[in-house]
Amino acid sequence: MLGKLDWSAIPFDQPIPLVAGAVVLVAILAVLIWVVVKGHLPYLWREWITSVDHKRIGVMYILLASVMLLRGGSDAIMMRIQQAVAYQSQGYLPPEHYNQIFSAHGTIMIFFVAMPFVIGLMNLIVPLQLGVRDVAFPTLNSVGFWLTATGALLVNISLVVGEFARTGWLAFPPLSELSYSPGVGVDYYAWSLQISGVGTLLAGINLVTTVLKLRTKGMNYLRMPMFCWTTLASNLLIVAAFPILTATLAMLLLDRYLGFHFFTNEAGGNVMMFMNLIWAWGHPEVYILVLPAFGIFSEVVSTFSGKALFGYRSMVLATMAICVISFMVWLHHFFTMGAGPDVNAIFGIASMIIAVPTGVKIYNWLFTMYGGRIRFATPMLWAVGFMVTFIIGGLTGVLVAVPPADFMLHNSMFLVAHFHNVIIGGVLFGAFAGFEYWFPKAFGFRLDERWGKAAFWFTFLGFYVTFMPLYIVGMLGMTRRMQHYDVAAWRPWMIVAAVGMAVLTIGVICQIMQLVVSIRNREALRDRTGDPWDGRSLEWATSSPPPVFNFAFHPDVRGEDAYWAMKAHARQQSFEHEVPEYQDIEMPRNSPTGFVCAFFATIMGFALIWHIWWMVILGGIGAFATFVVFAWRDHDEYVIPAEEVARIDRVNLEERRSLVSMAGAV
Amino acid sequence: MAMTATADHARADPHHIGVVIEHPGPAPKRIVTAYGFWIFLLSDIVMFSCFFAAYAVLVGQTAGGPKGAEIFEQRNVAIETVCLLLSSFTCGMASIAADVRNRFWFYLGMSVTCVLGLIFLAIEFREFANLVARGYGPSRSAFLTTFFSLVGCHGLHVSAGILWLLTMMAQVFAKGFRADILRRMMCFALFWHALDIIWVAIFSVVYLLGSAP
Numbered sequence: 001m002l003g004k005l006d007w008s009a010i011p012f013d014q015p016i017p018l019v020a021g022a023v024v025l026v027a028i029l030a031v032l033i034w035v036v037v038k039g040h041l042p043y044l045w046r047e048w049i050t051s052v053d054h055k056r057i058g059v060m061y062i063l064l065a066s067v068m069l070l071r072g073g074s075d076a077i078m079m080r081i082q083q084a085v086a087y088q089s090q091g092y093l094p095p096e097h098y099n100q101i102f103s104a105h106g107t108i109m110i111f112f113v114a115m116p117f118v119i120g121l122m123n124l125i126v127p128l129q130l131g132v133r134d135v136a137f138p139t140l141n142s143v144g145f146w147l148t149a150t151g152a153l154l155v156n157i158s159l160v161v162g163e164f165a166r167t168g169w170l171a172f173p174p175l176s177e178l179s180y181s182p183g184v185g186v187d188y189y190a191w192s193l194q195i196s197g198v199g200t201l202l203a204g205i206n207l208v209t210t211v212l213k214l215r216t217k218g219m220n221y222l223r224m225p226m227f228c229w230t231t232l233a234s235n236l237l238i239v240a241a242f243p244i245l246t247a248t249l250a251m252l253l254l255d256r257y258l259g260f261h262f263f264t265n266e267a268g269g270n271v272m273m274f275m276n277l278i279w280a281w282g283h284p285e286v287y288i289l290v291l292p293a294f295g296i297f298s299e300v301v302s303t304f305s306g307k308a309l310f311g312y313r314s315m316v317l318a319t320m321a322i323c324v325i326s327f328m329v330w331l332h333h334f335f336t337m338g339a340g341p342d343v344n345a346i347f348g349i350a351s352m353i354i355a356v357p358t359g360v361k362i363y364n365w366l367f368t369m370y371g372g373r374i375r376f377a378t379p380m381l382w383a384v385g386f387m388v389t390f391i392i393g394g395l396t397g398v399l400v401a402v403p404p405a406d407f408m409l410h411n412s413m414f415l416v417a418h419f420h421n422v423i424i425g426g427v428l429f430g431a432f433a434g435f436e437y438w439f440p441k442a443f444g445f446r447l448d449e450r451w452g453k454a455a456f457w458f459t460f461l462g463f464y465v466t467f468m469p470l471y472i473v474g475m476l477g478m479t480r481r482m483q484h485y486d487v488a489a490w491r492p493w494m495i496v497a498a499v500g501m502a503v504l505t506i507g508v509i510c511q512i513m514q515l516v517v518s519i520r521n522r523e524a525l526r527d528r529t530g531d532p533w534d535g536r537s538l539e540w541a542t543s544s545p546p547p548v549f550n551f552a553f554h555p556d557v558r559g560e561d562a563y564w565a566m567k568a569h570a571r572q573q574s575f576e577h578e579v580p581e582y583q584d585i586e587m588p589r590n591s592p593t594g595f596v597c598a599f600f601a602t603i604m605g606f607a608l609i610w611h612i613w614w615m616v617i618l619g620g621i622g623a624f625a626t627f628v629v630f631a632w633r634d635h636d637e638y639v640i641p642a643e644e645v646a647r648i649d650r651v652n653l654e655e656r657r658s659l660v661s662m663a664g665a666v
Numbered sequence: 667m668a669m670t671a672t673a674d675h676a677r678a679d680p681h682h683i684g685v686v687i688e689h690p691g692p693a694p695k696r697i698v699t700a701y702g703f704w705i706f707l708l709s710d711i712v713m714f715s716c717f718f719a720a721y722a723v724l725v726g727q728t729a730g731g732p733k734g735a736e737i738f739e740q741r742n743v744a745i746e747t748v749c750l751l752l753s754s755f756t757c758g759m760a761s762i763a764a765d766v767r768n769r770f771w772f773y774l775g776m777s778v779t780c781v782l783g784l785i786f787l788a789i790e791f792r793e794f795a796n797l798v799a800r801g802y803g804p805s806r807s808a809f810l811t812t813f814f815s816l817v818g819c820h821g822l823h824v825s826a827g828i829l830w831l832l833t834m835m836a837q838v839f840a841k842g843f844r845a846d847i848l849r850r851m852m853c854f855a856l857f858w859h860a861l862d863i864i865w866v867a868i869f870s871v872v873y874l875l876g877s878a879p
């Protein structure tokens with residue numbers, strides 16, 4: 001009846017996951033009860049859950065990422081403590097639990113923190129920067145988000161029902177095959193990634209089509225803000241790379257469920273094929289994450305230096321070069337596995353070449369700052385912190401790209417330090433910069449600068465204290481994923497790293513405090529102009545938060561930095577003689593399709609993990625029925641009448657006029 | 667804020683792009699939909715390419731089991747290919763009928779497409795069942811694993827396509843040739859033709875190359 005599921009799936013003998021699960025459950029229930037009692041449920045359903053507005057979906061993506069960041073961060077804290085205490089002892093985490101934690105940490109941080117964070121920011125901002133009213137496929141966008149949430153939900157369910165993979169975040173066979181991992185851990189891993197992977201692919205298709213086909217009048221390719229370019233590159237990579245992940249995990253699942261022989265040791269299966277396939281996705285994946293961050297830094301550095309981005313065209317070229325070369329370096333993840341000197345040399349050289357366009361970008365940012373009127377607001381602090389940190393991470397990356405050096409450093413803590421250096425210093429700093437920079441746009445009030453700066457400094461210092469020691473223990477020969485160790489020389493460094501983790505945690509607390517304090521002081525921090533940073537691109541040309549239709553008129557773009565030019569123009573001639581004639585606007589209707597799809601996907605995923613076949617069929621029928629019901633609807637758009645558009649837009653124009661005249665007076 | 671100098675500079679197109687053709691603005695819905703669906707098809711082809719790659723890597727790993735030449739029946743494959751290519755033709759006819767809003771030819775074209783697709787699936791199913799019955803199922807060897815996966819993945823796509831085809835017919839029956847339904851029909855046609863392209867690759871790589879002794 002319930003397949004492999006019975007009471008033994010709940011880890012009654014392990015207090016840590018049980019207590020953690022109970023706390024999360026209580027928190028979720030408390031929030032639900034609060035929402036229902038306060039009567040917010042209809043509002044949430046109408047305005048958020050069923051919303052197909054790209055801005056709302058973007059915010060929900062970022063919320064999901066933030067919550068999962070706390071989960072992945074808790075895993076990180078547990079690992080750092082374990083390695084600090086597990087010298088010549090077992091520490092406090094038994095091996096099978098420790099293995100689940102490092103696997104879950106990697107999986108969550110990449111798939112359910114970094115990915116939704118950058119996809120959320122792209123969703124929120126790109127249509128605004130392009131001067132259009134929505135993404136290409138609004139309902140699909142909602143489906144994509146909810147499928148990502150489904151994957152995150154399944155990973156969290158594994159905390160209390162069953163177990164998570166103990167295989168590391170990429171589940172290499174033969175360890176992940178049925179004979180060595182007979183439990184449901186790998187199945188949780190694979191199905192949650194399959195489901196959220198479909199969501200990511202939908203987001204990728206959507207954003208590529210949006211950038212290529214939906215741009216406002218005059219928004220030629222070489223006038224797009226840098227963030228739109230990096231979004232394009234990143235989503236092209238999603239479209240080209242995520243199907244590889246889907247295929248690879250499908251093969252692994254076929255091995256596990258139906259006794260196929262893709263990656264087994266028996267009957268001619270080939271383990272190295274898994275390594276090649278997974279990294280053919282995995283290396284582009286790191287650029288999927290970091291390219292949008294590069295775009296964010298370009299916007300931030302240019303805005304807070306008060307200058308147009310230096311070397312815009314070389315930046316575009318560097319972005320697209322990274323997009324292509326990122327597919328030609330995957331083998332550097334397994335130099336040690338016997339491909340031979342010629343192949344290793346080629347991939348080593350390619351890995352060094354890809355550092356060149358990244359270097360171009362760094363110089364462009366530096367030259368943008370050079371001679372600029374720099375304001376060190378919180379987003380700019382993250383950007384500068386990124387440049388310093390990312391260069392160190394990039395240099396250690398070039399070091400491990402040298403095959404002979406890699407033979408010494410492969411799978412050591414040095415490698416762990418390297419990729420945290422680029423992912424935290426690149427992607428996470430970028431996500432935080434974007435969060436601080438665009439928060440006023442999304443909600444209409446600024447974030448508190450004091451707490452923001454405190455969050456930056458604690459995170460920045462905490463990062464160095466945590467990860468520089470890991471470089472050193474890596475040099476001292478410590479391999480990654482060790483549950484305990486007996487080498488005295490490593491011990492002090494592991495303790496320093498644990499202290500660093502505490503500093504990082506203070507940074508996270510500051511971040512949360514910043515949000516709380518800012519929400520409480522929102523009237524004082526209110527931004528009525530829609531342009532709190534003196535911005536340059538079109539997202540600042542509309543009010544904060546933008547109306548559901550973003551722009552009353554499609555803006556007419558005449559050059560780079562479109563809004564900057566408009567402001568300059570207005571300062572000379574004022575808005576006065578522009579008497580716009582408002583028209584009705586058609587917008588897509590809200591739809592519960594995404595949420596319902598995700599509901600059935602959750603049921604199907606859970607049933608597949610536990611081999612409950614009738615439930616799989618039920619979920620499949622439900623998903624198809626949802627699809628048909630959606631296809632059958634007659635009205636997919638509603639009209640906002642011209643008077644309403646005029647009313648909303650006039651308020652915005654008033655505020656803007658006063659801003660321009662004030663600036664002119666100064 | 668003395669920013670006028672920089673602002674003028676920005677407006678003056680600092681990179682001297684020179685004469686540019688102004689972008690006309692957002693594309694119409696029909697273009698956007700078809701474009702997005704093309705991108706999806708490309709991603710689908712990337713997925714197939716992984717299964718092709720796996721097949722190419724593992725084709726020699728027969729683990730004492732049969733080689734391709736011993737199990738492929740060329741007559742069946744020929745019939746399958748003819749069915750699928752013909753169905754692409756009838757699908758094209760149905761698209762034309764939809765464009766000129768002729769219900770009779772639309773239903774006829776779609777029905778024939780459906781029947782041809784079903785014949786294809788029946789033959790493939792018989793081939794698979796036959797192999798499993800002889801003990802040459804996908805668990806027998808890595809070669810058979812990839813053979814079943816690659817061909818089966820295409821078969822699953824055709825099955826999904828038939829489900830979609832029937833939904834399309836029902837939609838036209840219930841709603842007529844509305845603009846959004848015509849857009850969906852265009853996507854369906856793209857999907858069906860793409861499956862044909864993939865079949866040509868399977869036919870060449872798996873059956874033709876594999877039949878050589």
